[in-house]
Amino acid sequence: MKTLLLAAAAATLATSAMAQDVVRMGTEGAYPPYNFINDDGEIDGFEREVGDELCTRAELTCEWVSNDWDSIIPNLTSGNYDTIIAGMSITAERDEVIDFTDPYFPPAASAYASTMDMDPMSADAVVAAQTNTIQAAHVAESGATLLEFATPDEAVAAVRNGEADAIFADKDFLVPIVDEDSDMSFVGEDVALGDGIGIGLRESDDELEATFNEAIASMKEDGTLNTMITEWFGEDAITFE
Amino acid sequence: MFEYCSDPSALDGARWLSCYLTNGVHLRFYSSFGTVLLLLAITAPLALAFGFLGAAASRSSVAPLRWAGKTYTAMVRGVPDIVFFLFFVIALDQAFEWMRHQALCPGWDAPIRQGAEFNVCPEAKLPRSSAPQAWHEAYNFSLAIVTFAIVFGAFAANVLYGAMRAVPRAQMETAAAYGMTERQAFRRILVPQMWVYALPGLSNLWMILIKATPLLFLLGVEDIVYWAREIGGSKTSAFSYPHPDWRIWYFSGLLVFYLIFTKISEIVLAQLTARLSAGQATAEGERLRRAAPAGPAA
Numbered sequence: 001m002k003t004l005l006l007a008a009a010a011a012t013l014a015t016s017a018m019a020q021d022v023v024r025m026g027t028e029g030a031y032p033p034y035n036f037i038n039d040d041g042e043i044d045g046f047e048r049e050v051g052d053e054l055c056t057r058a059e060l061t062c063e064w065v066s067n068d069w070d071s072i073i074p075n076l077t078s079g080n081y082d083t084i085i086a087g088m089s090i091t092a093e094r095d096e097v098i099d100f101t102d103p104y105f106p107p108a109a110s111a112y113a114s115t116m117d118m119d120p121m122s123a124d125a126v127v128a129a130q131t132n133t134i135q136a137a138h139v140a141e142s143g144a145t146l147l148e149f150a151t152p153d154e155a156v157a158a159v160r161n162g163e164a165d166a167i168f169a170d171k172d173f174l175v176p177i178v179d180e181d182s183d184m185s186f187v188g189e190d191v192a193l194g195d196g197i198g199i200g201l202r203e204s205d206d207e208l209e210a211t212f213n214e215a216i217a218s219m220k221e222d223g224t225l226n227t228m229i230t231e232w233f234g235e236d237a238i239t240f241e
Numbered sequence: 242m243f244e245y246c247s248d249p250s251a252l253d254g255a256r257w258l259s260c261y262l263t264n265g266v267h268l269r270f271y272s273s274f275g276t277v278l279l280l281l282a283i284t285a286p287l288a289l290a291f292g293f294l295g296a297a298a299s300r301s302s303v304a305p306l307r308w309a310g311k312t313y314t315a316m317v318r319g320v321p322d323i324v325f326f327l328f329f330v331i332a333l334d335q336a337f338e339w340m341r342h343q344a345l346c347p348g349w350d351a352p353i354r355q356g357a358e359f360n361v362c363p364e365a366k367l368p369r370s371s372a373p374q375a376w377h378e379a380y381n382f383s384l385a386i387v388t389f390a391i392v393f394g395a396f397a398a399n400v401l402y403g404a405m406r407a408v409p410r411a412q413m414e415t416a417a418a419y420g421m422t423e424r425q426a427f428r429r430i431l432v433p434q435m436w437v438y439a440l441p442g443l444s445n446l447w448m449i450l451i452k453a454t455p456l457l458f459l460l461g462v463e464d465i466v467y468w469a470r471e472i473g474g475s476k477t478s479a480f481s482y483p484h485p486d487w488r489i490w491y492f493s494g495l496l497v498f499y500l501i502f503t504k505i506s507e508i509v510l511a512q513l514t515a516r517l518s519a520g521q522a523t524a525e526g527e528r529l530r531r532a533a534p535a536g537p538a539a
Binding site for chain 1: 249264265266268269297327331334335338355356357359360363366370371374377412458459461471472474475477478479480481482483486488501523
């Protein structure tokens, strides 16, 4: 208890000197190349680069925070950070709880990858996906048996060790994995899901939403956003018109 | 760390490994062992204090105090840890912020609760959003300590309550015969004697507490299990040190750590038991008395 009070008191003292507003950027840090913890222990990836550029353009001071995917929305609404920038697709269900900016990443394909030749849509297929993702929702509706994992990496591991027949995830996440593992290959058809990826914000934060929308628009206009997309996702990645 | 680490892709064998094991994420992994040990070092005495107060309250002759003590132990012991960690910590955090909001922002007219949102004025945020990340981590860590202390305090309260009742009644009656008040007897006779009865239960709690630290990650504190999972997972060539799924090695490392740690705990607890048994009216106390060299009793 004493430690708590001390920490709280010291925090108050330390911050009263800083006047500038800080926007805390929440991300998962486990979804390369969108976001990941790099070898230096720092948050890195496409979203880190986009986020930092947006903050520069909007003249905001940004601080990066990593948070478990499962509790990423509750921690936004309770105010532990101010944005979610974690490869989160814009969907109607999420839009009821939080707000999204305009997309900074176009609607991308999701794909199945497996270690064998199989039909991921068949009723006896066991498909792994990360919990609370549009991919998990899609598998549940497809008729296959859904096996959910807390992190995308665990879903991949489940396919490798035979626990699941296939994984369903964003294709951009799977491409480097399939490329570097001779046992894994894409199976079935790619599926287009979601309305693109946007920054998640509290519904009451209209001002911040407008600021970010403006910055995203300016990055789309001068082509920097498309450059970053091709830099992180390759020449074949879908870019903005 | 080492000079030759600047280009990891050109390295192999022992050099690659030495660079890999000393890169940024690994240093954070190693320091998380310190986090866990620090948490245990602060939580254990705090939980014991909570437990002592709970037990003392439970056997109080003042009815409201007794009810408070019994309610605390019954409620906390009945709620699953994970629920407690998800619900209570957020409630505690919001309670602090709400109080600060009332004190610091009297003129604020926007509602604090909007649907699922909890919006206090920026000055009331704990820590302030402009505070460096280290303060946010320290704050979460403090919340974790308080929560662990409350949860384990409730179990400790029950153990101590039982231990207090296990002290032979004749001891308390003798104290009364010597003219001690109830308080004096509690302090001089009951408390010094109860530990030997409490120790087996408390040592169980300690062992469970050691292994409960992965709950830390629910509070945003990155503990050793989080880092083992994060670093051990397979890494593609987007990383400087790509490798397949190595979680088995990292978790084996944790296994060794936990086994050594619990072994040391057992040794220390065994010594403590022997020490506390000296002069006690228990079988172990009697054994020690007989084994001791003849002479005036210490």
